[in-house]
Amino acid sequence: MSKIAIVTDSTCDLPNKVVKEKNITVIPLNVHFGEETFLDGIDIKSDTFFEKLSSSEIHPQTSQPSVGRFVEAYEKLLKTHDSIISVHISGKLSATYSSALQAQKEIGNDNVKVIDSMNGTLGLGAIIYKLAELNQEGKSFENIVEEAKKIIPNAKFMGLVPTLEYLAKGGRIGKAREFIGSLLKIKPILGAVDGEIQSVGKARTLVKGMDFIVEELKNHNIKTLFIVHANHSERANLLKDKASEVVDSKNIIIAEFGPVVGTHLGPGAFGVGFLSSE
Missing domain, CATH: 3.40.50.10170 (Rossmann fold)
Structure with missing residues (x-):
């Protein structure tokens, strides 16, 4: 072999x-x-x-x-x-x-x-x-x-950042740039679409953003779910609790954004990654 x-x-x-x-x-x-x-x-x-x-x-x-x-x-x-x-x-x-x-x-x-x-x-x-x-x-x-x-094509990432400041500084804002300068207190939910960072949803608060993500998870058949956070394990654990409605908690793995990704997303960001077998 x-x-x-x-x-x-x-x-x-x-x-x-x-x-x-x-x-x-x-x-x-x-x-x-x-x-x-x-x-x-x-x-x-x-x-x-x-x-x-x-x-x-x-x-x-x-x-x-x-x-x-x-x-x-x-x-x-x-x-x-x-x-x-x-x-x-x-x-x-x-x-x-x-x-x-x-x-x-x-x-x-x-x-x-x-x-x-x-x-x-x-x-x-x-x-x-x-x-x-x-x-x-x-x-x-x-x-x-x-x-x-x-x-x-079935690999998904969805994440939420408390501020777009870091994405803008790093030039990785992609098609989510429409949110910059918004007068509304909207938290953009970002995803990888066609290899770029794009907005895939929006929420008024970080917790409502989590609820949006969990609702989206229901549209997919997921074997292993990764939850990732930027120096905020409390948010990761809360998201895990919510996501356990959809994916068996034994199949949820918590990870941390590394320094390179963290540079562009900033502290407090969180998200999920998974393969969808719809």
Whole structure:
């Protein structure tokens, strides 16, 4: 049986426990605070990052992993694996996919397949989780690549941010820009649509936003639900309680937004990611 490595990037926001259990390789993006550069999730963890985000006068910037970092990771994995399936944040949100693709071309190995998830955070994480399960079940390289193509359109992410300030600063506002400057106290519910961040709903309060998300979950058949938060476990736990009406609580995994995604969403954000099998 051939040995396959499943690779993604740190914007997947999967908990470390899941990454280890599912044998997933995560390539970190970069977070820049002025002259300081940190590897996402390695040099700086979520709790430290959000403290720094709140106290620093400098708004951080993010950047994709270098082509060289991908080349190094792929070459190392190919010493112990026959092939690699590398799935990444939407190319419309980050140049990470482009770096991975360039690295594959430099290596020139057709057993390295690079895929654009057209998603991010736990939308991407849900895809990777499923592919890693298939890998552990012993599915072939071809089967897993084919399955990835099938499930990418069914990967969903919905989230709510207390303010659009951070998305605007980071230039990731996409088609949700219509909410900026709104005089109404409306909380936009954001989702990944066609690889971009778009508004998929709105609510007057964060709790009503949670109710909107839970109602939306009822339209889907969900095996595993990921709930993700930005330094606000109370909101995550409240959302878990509400979502347990729809998904068995044993199949709900709580995660934290990592520093790169946190840069763009800001503290207090929360959301859900899942694969829909409608």
